[in-house]
């Protein structure tokens with residue numbers, strides 16, 4: 536049973552991502568035309584990355600939309616929300632899903648993934664720089680030699696523009712900066728108030744770049760950045 540969400544209090548992700556948020560989430564962030572370019576960009580990029588690669592782990596996979604676009608690949612997902620994973624299982628028959636907090640969870644030493652992803656700035660929910668650093672280090676460690684890492688980052692310096700978007704006007708969603716640089720921010724939508732931390736891009740590239748042959752980033756929707764690293768070096 537979902538706990539009640541208080542309209543003005545920032546809630547933890549396990550409170551937000553309960554059953555009552557499943558349908559609004561899909562309507563707002565999967566099916567809404569605002570995000571179509573980014574979803575299509577992700578599919579195109581994933582197609583390229585998956586071409587030579589074997590097993591893919593999507594972390595904080597939510598309803599498993601990205602995984603469902605590649606039914607013939609070996610895939611796995613992890614998320615802490617039972618309600619989101621119920622949808623993910625329906626959309627991805629036969630795919631193993633792990634219900635766990637990614638910060639606590641560890642995969643067996645011998646299990647590594649050719650592609651590891653984290654979409655929609657899900658790391659931001661950790662809301663703590665040290666916890667985000669440890670998560671990114673973990674995602675790097677889980678990537679197999681030769682493999683790729685794909686992160687979808689929030690661009691903190693562009694966040695405030697979100698409030699002028701048609702999407703914000705239509706849905707009532709709102710960003711409130713909690714620090715002038717946008718690194719700390721709250722997001723209010725149908726799920727309640729999400730408390731977020733989104734470090735600058737250099738924070739991520741400093742951790743990731745030394746372990747990969749190359750990195751690249753691009754932006755197709757304002758304030759969301761696609762960061763890809765490929766050619767993971769052996770540990």
Ligand SMILES: C[S@@+](CC[C@H](N)C(=O)[O-])C[C@H]1O[C@@H](n2cnc3c(N)ncnc32)[C@H](O)[C@@H]1O
Nearest residue numbers: 548552595596597614615616636637654655657
């Ligand atoms: C913005 S949604 C993104 C879902 C999906 N990646 C997508 O692109 O639609 C964030 C997801 O991160 C999950 N999440 C947040 N913190 C988490 C944690 N510490 N461990 C595992 N999952 C977490 C939430 O349950 C939610 O499904």
